[in-house]
Amino acid sequence: MILFFFFQSLKVYIHGPPGAGKSTIAEELCRHYRLHHIKINDVISERIANLEKIVAKELDFDNVGEQEEDNVEEEEGDVEEQGENKEEAQELLNKLKKNMKKNEGRLSDRYVLPLVKDKLKSMPCRNQGYVLDGFPETYDQARELFSESDDEEETESKMPKYHKIITPEFVFSLTASDEFLTNRIINLPEGDVAGTQYTQDQFLQALKLFRELNTEDTTVVNYFDELEIHPQFIDVGVYEDPENRFIVQKIVKEIGEPRNYGLTDEEKEILERQAAEERLVKEAQEKAEQEQKEAEERAERMANWEEWNKHMEEVKRQERELLEAQSLPLRNYLMKNVMPTLMQGINECCRIRPDDPVDFLAEYLFKNSPEIEWN
Structure with a gap:
């Protein structure tokens, strides 16, 4: 039966x-x-x-x-x-x-x-x-x-x-x-x-x-x-x-x-054993993949951090060089055309002691500027 x-x-x-x-x-x-x-x-x-x-x-x-x-x-x-x-x-x-x-x-x-x-x-x-x-x-x-x-x-x-x-x-x-x-x-x-x-x-x-x-x-x-x-x-x-x-x-x-x-008991046992083996293999594979992924992410973060630091250093260096290059003509101009007249004006202001030193110094620089020709 x-x-x-x-x-x-x-x-x-x-x-x-x-x-x-x-x-x-x-x-x-x-x-x-x-x-x-x-x-x-x-x-x-x-x-x-x-x-x-x-x-x-x-x-x-x-x-x-x-x-x-x-x-x-x-x-x-x-x-x-x-x-x-x-x-x-x-x-x-x-x-x-x-x-x-x-x-x-x-x-x-x-x-x-x-x-x-x-x-x-x-x-x-x-x-x-x-x-x-x-x-x-x-x-x-x-x-x-x-x-x-x-x-x-x-x-x-x-x-x-x-x-x-x-x-x-x-x-x-x-x-x-x-x-x-x-x-x-x-x-x-x-x-x-x-x-x-x-x-x-x-x-x-x-x-x-x-x-x-x-x-x-x-x-x-x-x-x-x-x-x-x-x-x-x-x-x-x-x-x-x-x-x-x-x-x-x-x-x-x-x-x-x-x-x-x-299913027969034998078939059920075989399927259960296969499922357990596949589950263990899958879990081990997922764990290995996760560890590898985390390691790669750490390495990538470190590499990105190092690269960012290098980039920032390079930006700072370029900014310094740019500022120095931009400031050099202005400094030369001031030393040649402004500073001599300014020092004379300050000395004259100290000697005369006017009531309004700032106004006196401005007028002095205006009158004594080497680039201005008076009629």
């Missing part, structure tokens, strides 16, 4: 043209049912990050002290469970990056399909379920992704063999006219379009490719029909609902009540 409930995870596949709202609907379904949102770019990025982590851990093993030996053995066990050691991880990582570089950032199906299949087989997806967002796109991709290996249980019917644990049980195909989709994209805010596939040229190319892949009898929708997992078609053009709320409600009504049974 426990195993019965264990495999009751909810698995949903959303199919449809670009601009139909697949990602928005998938996000709402994941939020409502507590499922995992499977997007191809995220799966690829996560896998590459995990490979880089494995390589980095392996490189650090030789530098770990004896006091951390138990932790190292545990980490090595984790790597072995993933079936990859440093060499294997590095080799696969190089292949993925080389293939993406060769295909202008895209990854070939020979690499994408195993990555997605491993993701669907992971314990979180098997226990809780997932929503596949627009992938697979073709019949061949679907057949390869959900195919069952030879050593797994065969189905008794004549339908194609498929992996029941990872294959979606609900398939929803969104439909809409090209005119409707184009108008929807045109009316999107500029900020929502920038940096996405919804620029005019990219959107039209993606829409054309989707139509080409869904015009013959061997489409991804036909594949699920062959498995008797009959897709439910929803015309998004019927609903005047840019946020697709009515469509989400319709899908929820078809699926039924949530069946999420949460």
Whole structure:
């Protein structure tokens, strides 16, 4: 009975043209049912990050002290469970990056399909379920992704063999006219379009490719029909609902009540340990960054203070030189033309002792100035 409930995870596949709202609907379904949102770019990025982590851990093993030996053995066990050691991880990582570089950032199906299949087989997806967002796109991709290996249980019917644990049980195909989709994209805010596939040229190319892949009898929708997992078609053009709320409600009504049974104790322990490790690493990194920032700020303040002092000294020196330069002609003029007459006037004032010495001295200087010629 426990195993019965264990495999009751909810698995949903959303199919449809670009601009139909697949990602928005998938996000709402994941939020409502507590499922995992499977997007191809995220799966690829996560896998590459995990490979880089494995390589980095392996490189650090030789530098770990004896006091951390138990932790190292545990980490090595984790790597072995993933079936990859440093060499294997590095080799696969190089292949993925080389293939993406060769295909202008895209990854070939020979690499994408195993990555997605491993993701669907992971314990979180098997226990809780997932929503596949627009992938697979073709019949061949679907057949390869959900195919069952030879050593797994065969189905008794004549339908194609498929992996029941990872294959979606609900398939929803969104439909809409090209005119409707184009108008929807045109009316999107500029900020929502920038940096996405919804620029005019990219959107039209993606829409054309989707139509080409869904015009013959061997489409991804036909594949699920062959498995008797009959897709439910929803015309998004019927609903005047840019946020697709009515469509989400319709899908929820078809699926039924949530069946999420949460994580296992082992998964919870792993996630808690990872969260604790990440928190410690983040705190240490933040502390180091803060200390470095404070040191840089202190050094900058000291440098600014020293520079300011030098600047002030230079300003004072220039002011002194300017004052001296400006005062020299005036001093020379006074010594040559004013001081001799002034001294004579003062002496004469002392001799005569007039009632108004200031007026006397002013008149004396006026009459005896060497620059004034009297008639």
